[in-house]
Amino acid sequence: MISGPYLLLALMEGTVMAAVLALTAVGLSLVFGVMRVVNVAHGEFFMLGAVLAWFVAQAVPGPAWAAFVVALLVAPLIVAALAALADWAVLKRLGYEPEATIVATIGLSYILQQGALSFFGPDARPIEAPFTWRIQFPWFGYSGYKVAVVVAAVVILLAVWLFMNRSRAGLVMRATQIDRDTARAFGINVDRVYALVFAMGAGLAGLAAVLLVPIQQAHYLMGHDPLLLSFIVVIIGGLGSVRGTLIAALVIGLSDGVISFFWSPTLAKILATLFVALVLVFRPQGLFGERA
């Protein structure tokens, strides 16, 4: 049996996973919370972030860290702009009807995936990490960059929380979330709010992906897993509840890390899916969601 220091490694891997997951899922949760749109294309926005990061990093001359920083700033913005465009061109025209938007975002996901296949190609491409510092424990080594990803994710999530709770734009979003019609009656431009939320949700997924690319490489099929895991996290946490999403991401990430190490990654996935099923049966609104 594996023991001792490897529990530390398991927890570290779990934390990295939880950080990326939280960043990805919070976008999905935000979009559902405010717009009541189940965005099936969320995983493809994640993929798009990674793919665009590769293009940006290629185009920027100079050291690896400079290219990475530019990619980190530019790629999520392009993803967000594309998402705003999709909102305007597709979702708005469907009147944000729940069933129609699900089908529309499924279609959108195919368009994005095949677009990436056409322009980026079928290969996995790496981006160099901004630094190669490694933490050397007595029992194993660990990538310093992965630790940096966790720190970055915490900072970004904190910024999202501040934005939602302390800024005027956040207030408007929350008002729209609570009651779309009343918000409109108070002169809030709901269409603009929706475009902004959809862009922000996709941008967060893109940001998570850029952080992940130096660890995992960009690939046109990489959107599947984040989508599935985000849904798991969001369902457990409660659709629309940002706090629930964060807690669920931490639980799923850490338990996946520990279960993967001591038993098997497949078992971790089985248990996570089982957990989702149980939540849906006994507490359909999620652990932290409010009853609709």
Added chain:
Amino acid sequence: MTKLSTVNMPSRRSVLAGLAAGGAALTVPGLGARFAQAQSSAPIKLGFQLHRTGIGAAYGRWYERTTQAALKLLNEQGGINGRPVEVVFEDDGTDPKRGAEVVEKLTSQAGCDLIFGPLFSHVVIGSAPRAAELKVPYLVCSEGFHVASGKLNRWTLQPGITDVRSQVASMAPWVTQNLGKKVTMIFPDYAFGHDHRDFFTEAVKAQGGEVIAHVAIPPTETSFTRYFPRIPKETEVIYHVMIGPAVLTFCKELGEFYGSGARPQIFGFIDSLEAVDMGAPGLEFLEGTHFWEGHCRNLQADASESEKAYRAAVGVDGNGASVSDARDIATYAHMFSCWETLFLIKNGMEAAGYQGPADRQKFVEAMEAMTAIPEGLQHPQGDKLFNGKTHQVFGHQNISRVEGGKLIRVHRTSIEDGMYPDAVDYTAQSF
């Protein structure tokens, strides 16, 4: 999407040869008059089942280039039986379900005479039954033991590349004698990986060594660190073979896991780094480790003339990269199989006097009659021995050591090292 590879127009010589052959056929009594039309100089159409997209895309890109280069040479040399040859490439997305559809499409819609080229074993296993139903020869380049095990059928052959069982059996003695006797295996958790697991474990045991742990990783996995604690501390040799788009991540994370601490010897299949630059950041730890290579990626000091000519024809430089883009690394250890298979098709069709789809059975029988395959421009990887009963070819394997970021061959097995008793006699099965 179908991409027709437009072949050079038949040269005057090949047309004349075709006419001559047609004329000769006319003189055969009873046959010529009736099949004069079939004896045309119309192109022979070969279907190529290509992993252009999906997890096998890196292989697909180079399999297509290699086949195009082989096709060019083949047509320059007069084609098959004096007829020009066309190859129809069809993408299967490295997906077994689509694989079976591609076999169907190439046979029924594109009207191909036979199909060759697929690599990934789950795709081959998923597609081969359809080939048998359609009674179309299916020549795979997959390394899997599924051909020689008897699992597939009489229409499926693997004449271009040695199977995993033979590869690992031939190298196990070198590994146990030079690197260590306590081995931990890391492999993808599907058919191809299971061949490695079953036969390398068996071969190491025969050498007095032991495989002390098996670490199976799902082929679609993207994160690997969590698997490495399963490697027992007393491991002397790590044996790794990984496939798919995440191979670079796998190797980097293995390097990070050991870091600057003590680590076991490492012996890998180059599959874990096919199409990946050995100089990529994070791979420095591979210096001094060993790899299996079907065909040496770096041009070796003692390379044969045919090896050099082949390398030039497929557009690969001395470092195993594309001559037009140094970052585009070839799947050099495997892609020779497409080249060699195409020339074996030529020889098989000519031996069978192949005229058209009605002669497909004759073609398979002609292939089964093959034995020794000499080294040369048609077979730059080396000489081989084909076993008609098991439909499997046997060849030499290379073990290379990473020195200064280059793969330098330190051992080449003999064909006999990889022989094993027949598990099937396909020739006794009906068509």
